[in-house]
Amino acid sequence: MAAPFRVALSGDFRKADGSPTYPDFDLAPLQNAPNVETAFLEPANPIRAGQLEDFDALILLAHRFAADSVPKSGRLAAVARFGVGYDTVDVAACSKAGIALVITPDGVRRPVAVSIITLILALTGKLLIKDRLTREAAAGFARRSDHMGIGLVGRTLGSLGIGNIGAEMFRMAKPFDMKFIAHDPFADRKIATELGIELVSLEDVFRRSDIVSVSCPLSPETHHLVNAERLALMKPSAYFINTARGPIVDQKALTRVLQERKIAGAGLDVLEQEPPDADDPILKLDNVTLSPHALCWTDQCFAGNGAADVKAVLDIQHGREPRGIVNKDVVKHPDWQRRLADFRKRFGDQ
Numbered sequence: 001m002a003a004p005f006r007v008a009l010s011g012d013f014r015k016a017d018g019s020p021t022y023p024d025f026d027l028a029p030l031q032n033a034p035n036v037e038t039a040f041l042e043p044a045n046p047i048r049a050g051q052l053e054d055f056d057a058l059i060l061l062a063h064r065f066a067a068d069s070v071p072k073s074g075r076l077a078a079v080a081r082f083g084v085g086y087d088t089v090d091v092a093a094c095s096k097a098g099i100a101l102v103i104t105p106d107g108v109r110r111p112v113a114v115s116i117i118t119l120i121l122a123l124t125g126k127l128l129i130k131d132r133l134t135r136e137a138a139a140g141f142a143r144r145s146d147h148m149g150i151g152l153v154g155r156t157l158g159s160l161g162i163g164n165i166g167a168e169m170f171r172m173a174k175p176f177d178m179k180f181i182a183h184d185p186f187a188d189r190k191i192a193t194e195l196g197i198e199l200v201s202l203e204d205v206f207r208r209s210d211i212v213s214v215s216c217p218l219s220p221e222t223h224h225l226v227n228a229e230r231l232a233l234m235k236p237s238a239y240f241i242n243t244a245r246g247p248i249v250d251q252k253a254l255t256r257v258l259q260e261r262k263i264a265g266a267g268l269d270v271l272e273q274e275p276p277d278a279d280d281p282i283l284k285l286d287n288v289t290l291s292p293h294a295l296c297w298t299d300q301c302f303a304g305n306g307a308a309d310v311k312a313v314l315d316i317q318h319g320r321e322p323r324g325i326v327n328k329d330v331v332k333h334p335d336w337q338r339r340l341a342d343f344r345k346r347f348g349d350q
Helices: 091-097 105-124 127-135 164-176 189-195 202-208 251-259 299-317 328-332 334-347
Strands: 005-009 036-040 057-060 078-081 100-102 156-160 179-183 197-199 211-214 239-242 265-268 288-290
Touching: 005 334, 057 299, 078 299, 091 100, 091 328, 100 299, 100 328, 105 127, 105 164, 105 211, 105 239, 105 265, 105 288, 105 299, 156 164, 156 202, 164 179, 164 189, 179 202, 189 197, 251 265, 299 334, 328 334
Parallel strands: 005 036, 005 057, 057 078, 078 100, 156 179, 156 211, 179 197, 211 239, 239 265, 265 288
Antiparallel strands: none
């Protein structure tokens, strides 16, 4: 009988008492699959190489997978991230070892786009301000005319990125009758045309938009892409939204802009440091709406991410190339090809 296909789950998928951190991640399809064995790792951040010596795949939540996490056995075939961000994974180390890094774009596309729309509506409708006014009873009601919302018809929605999530945001915003612009060096021009998005320069997104939203990955090229100079181009009436990664934005520069009321406000699901220091000045501002990198966290989001990771792992078990590989060059790596051929031989391409 062939040795089982062994799948590790990072230790943060379980609470200290052994119960699941996120019950909506249904592991049953993986645990009930033939010739599959699963195990939770002890919490370690970054994950230690010795923990993975006897595993074929790793499903990774928030813990880091560093160069030192690569096991020496050469057995590990894939790291399947729970979500689409992979700044916690050393991609180069994975590629060098012939390990595929897999993400779950289908699981987050709609939930994160919904988060952006939520922030657009909350900011332009002055939702949190009006919530506070209401709680002040008569005194607050007396000031409600001082906080008029902003209508969206004819306004310009700009995005940094029109990939998986950015494009979905524009699809969802279609009924608002806004103008769409975006900057994306890797844009699919067919999708841009279909969605009515005008592709413009990076500076024009900041200069022309009434709402600027960030939907690009964090990389050395995008670190502090949103800086003081670009924020200075924004209209005083414009809003800034980030649901991608905090370090894409120079947060000190954004804080100054908000403190000085140079823009109307911001909606941030991500911060440059997470969690922030308790005395971080951005936490004290009344013109920013904040969420703890969790606005898209819903039962459907976590079920979708989990299902995508399970499918990817089972595809690999049967020697099939999964969807969502980030380091696409790995498919030509001899170690990756050898592992997939071995899996096909042992488990069949079912």
